[in-house]
Amino acid sequence: MQVVGVTTQQEVHIVSRERKFRINEILVIEDPSLNDPKGEVVETMAYNRLIPMGYDKSLVDHQILETLRNIGYDIESDEINLAKLRLFEEAPYPVRTGCSVRLPQFAEVRNLLVKTTPQDGMVLGEIRGTESMVESMSEDLQDQVMMLEQEELRSQCGVPFIFDIKTMQQYPHVGVFGGSGSGKSFGLRVMLEELMKLRIPTIVFDPHFEMDFRDQVPQLKDKCTRLHDRSIIVQIGQNVGISFSELSTRDVEQLLGAAGGHLTESMVNVVQSLHKRRDSYTSFSDRLNNLVQAQDEGSNQLKRKLNDSELTPLEAERIKDLLSLLQEYGTLPSASVRGIHWRLNRLEKAGLFQHDICAIEQGLEQGKLVVVQGSAWVLQVFATYVIGALYRKRREYKDRKMNGEEGHFFPPFVIVTDEAHNFAPKGVDSPAKHILKEIAQEGRKYGVFLFLATQRPTLLDETITAQLNSKFVFRTVRGTDIQTLKEETDLTPEEAKRLPYLRSGDTFVSSAAFGRTIFIRIRAAYTRSPHISNPFDELKQIAEERDEKVIQVIRKHLPLFDTDLLQIVGVVRRECGLDWDVARFKQELDRLAEEGRITKHETPFTTRYDQA
Known part of the structure; x- marks a missing residue:
């Protein structure tokens, strides 16, 4: 392997007769005057005499062709393997043309690839x-991951990618971007497994009800032992909710705004007038209900x-x-009072005021991963409250400690959400956006960090996007998102061109901690999503199970005649749990007969169904 053509301080072209270059592989240029600089292959190409070459639209230019001829290549007959190599560090002057290029030993590039140990990262x-x-990799990095290729598990055959969580103190927050089917949610699952392994307190907002870690992959059960009992799942309205008496008037305004859109000035005035300090839900709701009734009836x-x-x-x-209530608050606009009344009832029907967040606080204090599940709009409303409450607890503890005071310890924690553009959309106000922006800008000082995943980075608030110092970029197709x-x-033009064609699970990692973009494949997850089954397989399975139940029931009554159907359909409804009438029952019998599972005999007087 040799350097050919015109070189610069940032890029060189290399050529080989025998060896094909791998994209993203690291090579060493043997130029002693530059201390043998290292670089990464960012573009590759192969030629041979049987394939026409478009010299004007490729890596090959006139200078490279001349160099190849000068060093003995037969352009018309030799197979030529070319690669563009981008140096990791800009050289003070261009690399010498003709230098030999070789593969590195792991020790030479360890500092470029590995920043911490598998136990700490x-x-x-x-x-x-x-x-x-x-072969030259140190033992502590071998057999760290199992990979999934073409639905088959394989052993590790490269250097493991280890994200140093401690660097988030300096380079906070992580973004996970990728279109549908790109492996984004799978990658997020792997990240959460690693956070559990490290016992880092984490709260996850799960709008898709898929972040369940109880279903283990059988082949990887030995790996899952480290995750046992390190996560809990809570549902809004069933296990957790909002303690209304702890809400300030400002909190009530934000929650009601989240329940049905932006509050008008008159609505804000209604809340500020009616809400009293330490109000319970019952006292505030009764006051509001009574005012609505009083305004309806009139003085x-x-x-x-x-x-x-x-x-x-x-x-x-x-x-x-x-x-008395009408005399005190009668000047408040009736429409605004009714608007607040409707929003409050909507939140109450969602179960938001039936519990508190003690289960979440306890889970975080135990170093667990807490998954909060609920419908999309309820999750956004609840996230506004719970993120603010937890962040205040952590901030108050740190502020007290800085002032030399003692306070109740509340741990640093990580906030994770999928569909992040719904929580903090660009150009649109939303319930959780304000607190997420505050954490994105100041959370590092208090040990509160964000992991935000979205299919549409273009729709995510720009202030938050700019604060994500590490970005995992999976397959992305939309031009606006790629831009x-x-x-x-720091994706290069070559890497950006590859984004629409990445395999599911492959991702570019652009991290300030590494100072460059690294191309990785996400490891096999130790656990499985409850949504992993193919919906078409599910459809087939359910249909087969239903048919088997029906056949078992009617088999006791065969042969069946048209005159028996009214009686038998009642038995089918009762024993199979099916809401069929006679017409639907006859259609299903005819279908089963067509499939050969029972027989059908037509006579001039009746139809008979019998054993196959």
Whole structure:
């Protein structure tokens, strides 16, 4: 392997007769005057005499052709393997043309590839293009991951990619980007497994109900032992909720705004007028309900009712309370009061005020991964409250410690969410956006970090995107998203062109901690998503199970005649749990007969169904 053509301080071209170059592999240029610089293959090409060559649109230019001829290549007959090599560090002057190029020993490039040990970092996958270094790799890095290729597990055959979580103190926050089917959610699952392995307190907002870590991959059960009991799943309205009495008036405004869109000024005035410090949900709701009723009936009608001679003392007291409420708050616009009333009822029906967040706080204090599940809009509303509450606890502890005061310890933690553009959309206000922006900009000082995943980086708030110092870029097809990623990362034009064609699970890692982009493949996950089954296999399986149940029931009553169907369909409904009428039952019998599972005999008088 040799350097050919015109060289620069950043890039050179190399050529070989015998060896084909791997994309992203690392090579050493033997130029002693530059201390043998190292570089990464960013583009490759192979020629032979049987294939026409478009010299004007490739790596090959006139200077490279001349160099090849001068060093003895037969352009018309030899197979020529060419590669463009980008140096890791800019050289003070161009590399000498004609230098030999060789594969490195692992020790020569360890500092470029590995920043921490597997025990202290997140072992996320395998660095592509490092297969040639396996034999010289140190023992502590061998057999760290299992890879999934073509649905088959294989052993590690490259250098493991280990993300040093401690560098987030200096380079905070992680973004995970990729289109549907790119492996983004799979990669996020692997990251969460590693956070569990390291016992880092983590809260995950799961809008798709897929971050369940109880279903282990049988072949990797020995790896899963480290994750046993390190995660808990809570559902909004069933296990966790919002303690209304702990909410400030500002918190109530944010929650009600999240329940149905931006609050108008008059709605904000209603909340500020009606909400009292330490209000419970019942006291605030009753006050609001009573005001709605009082405004509906009006002062005059209430006074007429009060003069009714048949009124009981309890009813009279009730009307006096309504009149008093109307006198105090009657100037508030009725439409705004009703708007707040509707929003509050919507939150209550979602179960938001039936529990508190003690289960989440306890899970984080135990170093566990807490998965919060709920419908999309409820999750956004709840995230606004819980992120703010947890962040304040951590911030208050750190501020007290800085001032030399003692406070209750609350651990640093990581916030993870999929579909992050729904929580912090660009150009649109949303419930959780304000607190996420604050953490993106200041969370590093308090030990609170973000892992945000989205299919549409273009739709994510730009302030937050700019603060994501490490970005995992999976397959991306949309031109606007690719352009956004080029602006927000150090992806080269060659790497950006590859984005639409990446295999599921392959990703570029653009990290300030490494100072360059690394191409990796995510390792096999130790656990499986509950949504892993193919929906078409599921459809077939359910249909077969249903048919088997029906056949077992009707087999006891064969032969069946048309006159029996009304009686038998009742038995089928009861024993199989199917809501079929006679017409549907007859259609299913005819289908089973066509498939040969029962027989059908037509006579001039009736139809008979019998054993196959």
